Amino acid sequence: METNMKRNKHPVASLMRRSLLVSAVFAAVSAHAAVSGCGTSCTDYLRPNVEAVPLTQARIDASAGSLAKDFTTYLAASKKAMDADKATLRSERQGLSSVPKSRASDKSSPDTMPLSESSSYYAGSKALGIAKEIISFQTPAGGWAKNMPRTGALRLKGQSFSTYTVNPATTAYEDWLWVGTLDNSATWTELRYLAKVQGAQSSDRAAIQASIVKGVNYLLNAQYPSGGWPQVYPLAGKYHDAVTINDDAMLSAIKLLREIGLNSNKDFSFLDASLRSKAAAAADKGVNWLLTNQVSINGKLTVWGQQHDALTQKPTPARTWEMAALTAQESAKIMSFLMALPSPDARTRAAVYGAADFFKATQINNKKWSSGKFIDASGTNSWARFYDLAFYTPTDATVSKRARALFGDKPELHGSNEYGLVFTSLAAFPAESLGYAWYGSTAQSVLTRFSDWSAKNARP
Known part of the structure; x- marks a missing residue:
């Protein structure tokens, strides 16, 4: 007992050192456990x-071929649009004592923008309130985030455009998530809902129509030179840059633009002929992408991937x-x-x-x-x-x-x-x-x- 005490004049410190040693060993073992x-x-x-590999200028230079110039222009436009989105939010947050909390995420959010109600619903105050809320959350680039339930509560000054706590002051991927997307039925659902409301309302139609025009141009701007659509625009990097068939993202864009181009959906009949023509051309380009990039195995056509690389067009x-x-x-x-x-x-x-x-x-x-x-x-x-x-x-x-x-x-x-x-x-x-x-x-x-x-x- 006496000998042990002499060896351990500071038992608490010794236990702490031992604990740290055990923790270090455990951490080392854990690090090596992953194989x-x-x-x-x-x-x-x-x-x-x-x-997945994101779209970059280096990749464009190396493999975009005849579309290199178009992809370079596209990439620059995407960066400019993201910079504008971030600048808007930074400006709004200047002078605020606190940033408003982001809206809660809800994957069933499209259900809060019903597209099959009677005309009396779309002419009512509830529908108009939701339309105003949708407009308030539209990004400067013209799109919308996903999983955003619509309750009629307007976006607050400085509040995130998405359900994530975004920070426009940094360039880290994690600080700017889902600000403008076709994922989970986003953007095209907002556009269809707004179109129904503007057609039924007697007031605020000009503001709603302006938002729709902005949103349609967003879809046109987001389309790749090859004809596909990324999951997120402005481009966010990682797999979000891939042409996205998952959740019917690209197909939904094609369908909407085709209806606009053919003027078969009268909710959008207020759009001018020039924009309808652009929508028709974009839809045709999208259909051509689908026909061109259907996967062939051993000489036999099969189906499509959930995502395709923006440049190689192969499943990714x-x-x-x-x-x-x-x-x-x-x-x-x-x-x-x-x-x-x-x-x-x-x-x-x-x-x-x-x-x-x-x-x-x-x-x-x-x-x-x-x-x-x-x-x-x-x-x-x-x-x-x-x-x-x-x-x-x-x-x-x-x-x-x-x-x-x-x-x-x-x-x-x-x-x-x-x-x-x-x-x-x-x-x-x-x-x-x-x-x-x-x-x-x-x-x-x-x-x-x-x-x-x-x-x-x-x-x-």
């Missing part, structure tokens, strides 16, 4: 996912669990849209038939995805959300060998230091851990329509 590839729970692990990853792959749900909606085009030419018919062939080859019969598992459901067919770009053999005897379904997960859940991980089944992680529908039945009704469509439109 390349998959570390734990690796059943059916295939490969690491990689991070997005979030850590979203790999470069074919996507079924959004592709089914593209196929449906193409079938609705009048007098389809040979390219359009080839695209539709190619997608139909893919969906017929990969359908899982009499199964429905529910609460993270398949259940028997007579008459219901399902498709995986993602399919491997390297595998498509439609003549194989079994569905699983015709195309390989892919699934993604966050690396930290598997002791990995990769960007993300790709699996060939859900055996390694809870199917609903990401709140993701890994299978869906969207293509079923589209194939039913295809049966009638193909009787009138021959395979080219």
